[in-house]
Structures are given as structure tokens and as C-alpha cells.
Amino acid sequence: MATFTAREMKRFGYEKPLIEKGYANQTLYVNLSDRDIAVRPVTEQMKEVFVGGKGFDLWLLWQAVRGSTRWNDPENALCIASGPLGGTPIYPGSGKSIVTSISATTGSVMDSNVGGYFGPYLKFSGFDALAIQGKSKVPAIVFIDGIEQRVHIFEAAGLPGEAHEISALLTDYFGGGEPKDISVVTTGPGARHTLIGCLNFSWYDQARSRSRLKQAGRGGVGTVFADKGIAALVVRWHTVTVSSNNPADLSALKKVARLHSRDVVEQDPKQNHMSSVGTAHLVTIMNDYDLLPVRNYRYGSHPDAAAMGEDVFRGLFDKGFDGCWIGCTLSCAHGVKDFVPVSGPYKGQKVFVDGPEYETIAGCGSNLGIFDPLFVVEMNFYCDTYGLDSISVGTGIAFAMECFETGLITTAHTGGMDLSFGNRESALALLHQMATGEGFGAVVGQGVRRMKEIFSRDYGADLAVMSDIGMEAKGLEFSEYMSKESLAQQGGYGLALKGPQHDEAWLIFLDMVHNFIPTFESKAEALHWFPLFRTWFGLCGLCKLPWNDVTPADNKETPEPAKVMKHVEWYAQYFSAVTGRKALPEDLIAMSEKVYTFQRIFSLKMGFGRRVHDTIPYRAVGPVTVDEYESRADRYDGQLKDIYNLDVEGKETREKVRILRRLREERYERLKDAVYERRGWTEDGIPTLDTVRRLGIDFPEVLEVLKAHGVA
């Protein structure tokens, strides 16, 4: 293998500011085309309106792009930020970064959150956010050395291809003997050859003496990164203490941090066991409630699901502290040590696998009709190191498998590959092909939306059928929850700003298991509050898991147990303690509503963001096929009788499918109406003038976008 070299192309010295109440008060701009590096101020208005994190990212991205900017234009920006609370080492879940860009799969605004140390270290190095425009003609490493107060652009040569090796090498190269001081952002060969590339953010696990990885998965942000010619981003920082954010009220911060940390330690062992199994606890729960995606979301359960349950992964995960940021008591980023892949370039070698989480277990497991935990671990490993989004990989392969099994595509199209559900060898082969850009894997790596276009245009496959079963919306693949029985989750997916990612609203349990939101109005209210509260985490540099994946012992006695209001109150105190801005729980929602609404208008600027774009495939709403209907016939017949007062006696299944479809599609449209009204948007899903004025985001350029779409 060639020796790694880094040839300096640009060096930029800066004076690191004092962090004040969670803010560095400046951002870093890098243009890779002309190697321009600049420091730009953060204004008080930016903090007031956008708070930080995703808010800052969106503002920087808005200024960088025009409505016609495509994901692979040099002017597209890749923005990364932490947030004012990010980097606090004593409050659980305080290490998240948010990445935004114009997406390779949707063509619109994408945001993706990720653990690891990069965002906090970036802030402590002096920058609330990083915006990268342009493209480098040579593989470039941007190194932000917060200790020496310099930013470098290096030309890299001789780097390995895979992300875990790049992270390890650069952690060692730039660490100066202190690997814990380094965080690396990388992707892998899959990002260069597909549209579904992800980013890996590292941290150094001192107990295990190795770099660990978390992913910013969604929307092809890794593909944008690779297209810009970035080999890696590296940040170097050293000391992190409770005072690093220079909080306004240190005593108040310590008090509330202790409360939440202790709550996590006491309650998690009685509840979801996140500190030993992460989100793997969800697999059998989703299965038992018929919500686990099986075979391209056709079914919600399978008798073999227990083979991938929490007890299995508890046995596989390496024991130890697994926080993806310092001091997190939830500590749920587990991994498998000394795993030996059976395929690909690392076949026969011991590797460490970061994961799997629920999404990968369901997406690359049950959704493919595969219930083999070791197979899932191998898919997880290669997705990460190839720089591929495991959700899009799983949902994409699941779609290809159903097309194959139903004869829409054949071995003539797949290069001879048998893509029946359950075929592990073929699934792995597709993944390796995505890495090299060869074979049918290269087609699958274009994502579900483009697969539908290709299959229809080039293979003569029925577009109408594929539109029903292709689980993408807005161009983004669905994450791994079976929404067809939950109107609230259909809204949670379909009305999400970036596409069907559950990080806006995960309402499936409230709806299906607890029946807490039975009416349209209650669903609309939930689809107002929950996306806004979840947005707030991204503004502040926080992980949402300590909010509601562990709940206080007395939570069920509270008026709204779903909101876990004790934790919401603690978060308001946390915000006040760090920033000095007095905040009550309702203020957190108000903060988020500005940014959320701005992001909707940003989508409009990019040519999306209207009612028609909130459409979802019918597989997400109800049973597409006779087989799906008959698999749950009692349920569906019961609903037609009890809810819609229809006599189903003597009707053929085909007709019942058609009737139920019409009713459910109408119901989803009525949900849109209710949600738009609650959000202060027009019937076409555009924020009204009153709404943008009320929120204080009526900037001239925002009003221009609204006017161009008939809202004036």
C-alpha cells in the first residue's frame, strides 16, 4: 500500500475566541475551489432566530445556494455545527453534530444528526459551525487545529479507501501522541459510487484504544462530501470540562445535569436497557406490535424476529463504556469486537463493528427477510466503512428484492443475481458492488426514486406498481417502521421536512399501542409539538435519546406522559443555565418553530415544499396487494365494518383492497389539512404571511420566496 502523505496547500492562522455561554460567536468558511478560508461572525440575530446547530447550518446553507443549485454544483455547501449546549460533558447526550446540505437524493435541504466528537471539538476550537463550498481537484484534508489555532488544507495521497482505516490513520497522524484530541469526518468508496453516501464522525475510545464511528446517514451527505473532493475533515482539541462552554450559571447547570444523569442511571436498567443493548431493544417490541418492517414493509412481524432480539445483541456487544460523547450516562453506542466478515475485502480479518442499532437490524435484516444477526453485523460494518447509509441500503435492497420476486425485474437485469428475499449472499454482493460502482449494485445505490425511473424506462417495469411499493418520499428512503397501520406515523413520515426519517416524529407507539391520539385534532397537535420538540435537540447540539428513551419513574402520573415533561423542564433549565436566556418549556417549542418553518420555506426555495411533495407511497398507508390484505384480513375487514360502516360480506379481497385504499388515502389527505392548519400553513402546505411574521422570520428573501409561490 502507498504511504500516506499530506502536502500543505493552505494555512490560515486565527485567534480562538473565548466561548461565551455556549457560543464561539463565529463560523468557519472554507472554499475548496480557490482554497479560501475565512472566519465569519455570528450575529445576535442569528442566535435569536436560529439558536445554533441545525439553525446555523440552515442559515449558512440558505446564503450559499440559489433555488437552482444542484447537489453536485460547487456552490452547494456542506455545513456542520454543534449547538450552544453541545460539548457539555456532564449532561447526557450533549455531543451531537448536525450536517446539512442540498441532498444528492432529494435535491432539497437535508439535515442529518450524528454523535462523535467533531461538533463539540469544532466549537471549542473556535467555530460554532463550518461551511464548505467549492470542490477540490485533489483529495483534500481540512484540518482545524484548535490547539495551534490554525486551519490547514492538505492534499492527501496514499490514504486507504475505507472509513475505519482512514479514521484510525488520521487520528494517529494528527494526534501528536494524544489520539483522544482528534475527531475525523470521513466517508468511503460507496459514497463516490452511489447517491446514498453517509459520513462517519469519529471519537477515540481510550479504554479500547481505537477510533469509533457514528454516522450522519441520511440523504447522501456523504456523496456530497465525496463529490467535493474531501478526503477527510479533522479537528484537534484537548481539554473539555464543565466550564468549557463558559455557562451563564455553572451551579444551575451542575444541578440539572446531576438530576438527568441520575435519572438515566436509575431508570434505564428498569426500562429499555439502552446502556447494554442500545436501540436493539426495539426489535422484538416492534415485532410483537406488528410494526417491524418485513419484506419491504409488506408485513409487520415474523416468527424468526426473536433471533435478532436484545438478548442476542447483548451477547454480541463488547462490554464497556459506550458513550459517543464524554460523560453520557445513557452510553448506548455499542459495538461488536473481533467480528470476522465472511465476504468482501475484510473477509477473514477481525474488525470492530460500531453497531448495529435498530434501524440497521430492521433495514438490513427483517426488511430483507433475513433474521441472522451476524449477517446484520456484517452489513453494518461494510455500510459504515464504505460510507453508505444503512437505512437507504436496506430499504433500497428490499425494494429491489420485491421487484425481483414479483417479476418486475429479472436476472437479466441483475447480472444473474437471485434477489429473492432472504438471500444473504446477494444482499452482501450488492453492497460490495455499491462500493466499487459496478454491476446491479451500482443501480441500487442510486436510491429507490431513481431505481423506479431506471426499472421503468430501461426494463419496462410497471411504474404504477413500483410507485406503490417503492418506499421513498421526497426522494429519501423510509426509515424502518411499518407505518401502514398508524395514521399518525404516516403523518410523521409524510409531513417530515426532509423526507421520511423518524427523527421528526415517532408517534407509532402513542398511536398504535397506547391509543393516546385517537382524533384528527390530537394527531395534528402531536404532529405540531413532537417535530418541533425534536427539532430543538438539533438546534442545541443534543441527542434526543435521554429525553424519552428513558423516562422518570412517575412519568405515567403526569397529564401528558408522552411528552415526558419532567425532562422537558430540565432541558429548559439546561438551556437557561448555559446560554443565560431564560427559557420555559414552551419557549423551546417557540425556538424550534422559527427554524422548522424556515426549513419548510427553504424547501420551497429549492422547488419543493408543497402539498404534493408530502405524498407517500401507498405501501406506507395500507395493504397494496391481496396477499397483504389477507395476511391481516380480520383487522382490515373489522375496520371496514366498524369504522366505515361497510358491509364486506361476499366482497372479493381485490375489491376490499380498493375500497380500503380509497378510504385511507382520503384520510391521509384530511390529516394533511388538519396539520397544515395547526402549523399556520396554507392548504398547499406553505407557511402563511401571518405565520412568518409571527415567528419573526419575515426576512426580505423569505418574503420573496413566498411571493413567488403565491403567498403575499
Added chain:
Amino acid sequence: MVKVDGRELAWREGMTVADLLGELRDPYPYALARVDGRAVTRHEFDKAPVPDNAEVFLVHLVVGG
């Protein structure tokens, strides 16, 4: 004797999670229980045995996502 969320409850032969909830007269729609650490969902409540001396936690909401 079994412990339920820290409280002691008399055990009897053949006790299930559903029986235990009936003893408590707790109407809350629990989605999940942990019996000696093992996760039991609502569908299994009437079949899942609660052994003598078991420690049981009633998980009142699994929100997640």
C-alpha cells in the same frame, strides 16, 4: 414474594404478568414489563410466568424512535 417497581407482592404458583397486574389493580396500559431483566410485551402478559422472588418493572411507556 415478588418485587414490582420496588414494592413487595405476594407470589402464587402459576402467576403470570397479567395476574400480577390484576393483583395491583393497575389499569395503566403498560406496553412492556421486565421480569428479571427479560422484556415481555403486552401480547405475552397472560402467558409470561413470574417466578417466585422475581424482580419486575412495569415500563409505562416505550417511546423511543
